[in-house]
Amino acid sequence: MLYLVPTPIGNLKDITFRAVEILKEVEVVLCEDTRVSGKLLKHFGIETRTFSFHAHNEHSQLEKWINVLKEGQNIAQISDAGTPGLSDPGFLLVRACYENDIKVSCLPGPNAAIPALVMSGFPCDRFYFEGFLPQKKGRQTRLKYLAKMDCTIVLYESPHRIVKCLNQIKEHLGDHKQVAVCRELTKLHEEVLRGPIQNVIDELASRNSIKGEIVLVIN
Numbered sequence: 512m513l514y515l516v517p518t519p520i521g522n523l524k525d526i527t528f529r530a531v532e533i534l535k536e537v538e539v540v541l542c543e544d545t546r547v548s549g550k551l552l553k554h555f556g557i558e559t560r561t562f563s564f565h566a567h568n569e570h571s572q573l574e575k576w577i578n579v580l581k582e583g584q585n586i587a588q589i590s591d592a593g594t595p596g597l598s599d600p601g602f603l604l605v606r607a608c609y610e611n612d613i614k615v616s617c618l619p620g621p622n623a624a625i626p627a628l629v630m631s632g633f634p635c636d637r638f639y640f641e642g643f644l645p646q647k648k649g650r651q652t653r654l655k656y657l658a659k660m661d662c663t664i665v666l667y668e669s670p671h672r673i674v675k676c677l678n679q680i681k682e683h684l685g686d687h688k689q690v691a692v693c694r695e696l697t698k699l700h701e702e703v704l705r706g707p708i709q710n711v712i713d714e715l716a717s718r719n720s721i722k723g724e725i726v727l728v729i730n
C-alpha cells in the first residue's frame with residue numbers, strides 16, 4: 512500500500528492522529544527532503560526509515576520503490592509541507608501504483624489551497640486550482656486561460672513575485688477583480704489581505720519587504 516500523508520504547513524498541531532500512526536507503521540517514508548521531514552518525524556517520535564524522493568530523482572527511483580511495494584512493504588510519501596502531489600512530488604508514484612495494481616490511499620490533512628479558498632470569503636462552491644504559474648515561458652498563455660474562468664481561482668505564488676503577479680492578473684483579468692492574498696497560513700503572522708486588486712497591490716507595494724508563503728485567491 513502507498514499512503515500519501517499530508518504534513519503541517521506551519522503549525523505542527525495540524526498533523527492528524529492517523530498521519531502519525533501511518534508514519535509509524537509503514538516500513539519506509541519517502542520524503543522530499545529528509546532533513547526537513549526528519550525534524551517533523553523526530554517531533555512525533557517516528558523512527559521509520561526515510562529516503563529522499565523529490566522532483567530530481569523521482570523518475571530514476573520510481574521502479575525501485577514500485578518493486579519494494581510489490582514485495583509487500585508499505586510506503587508513506589510525504590512532502591516538505593502539505594499534501595504530497597499538490598504542487599509537490601506525488602503524482603508519478605501514484606500513477607505507477609495503479610499501473611502495477613498497488614493500492615493507494617491519500618489521507619485528508621493539511622494543504623494551503625483549501626484553507627485559503629475558504630478564508631478568502633469568495634464563493635467556494637466551484638473553484639479552479641492553478642498551482643504555480645510558469646515563471647517565464649507559458650505564463651502569458653496561462654493568464655489568458657485564467658481570464659476565461661467563471662469561478663474562484665486559487666494559485667500559489669512566491670513573496671518576491673506577488674506584486675508583479677497581481678499586476679499581471681489585473682492586466683489580463685481586469686481591474687474590477689477582488690483578490691485575497693493569504694499569507695503565512697497557520698503560522699504566528701497569518702494574515703489575509705482582501706479587497707479590490709489595486710488596493711491589495713498598493714498595500715503590498717507600501718511594505719519594505721514581503722516575506723512568507725502566499726496563496727492568492729481571485730474572485
Ligand code: SAM
Pocket residue numbers: 520521590592593594595596597598599621622623624666667668669693694695696697698724725726
Ligand atoms: N503541497 C503543498 C500543499 O499541500 O499546499 C504545497 C507545496 S508548494 C511547493 C508550496 C507553496 O504552497 C508555497 O509557495 C505557497 O504558495 C503555498 N503554501 C505553503 N504553505 C503555506 C502557508 N503556510 N501559507 C500560505 N501559503 C502556503
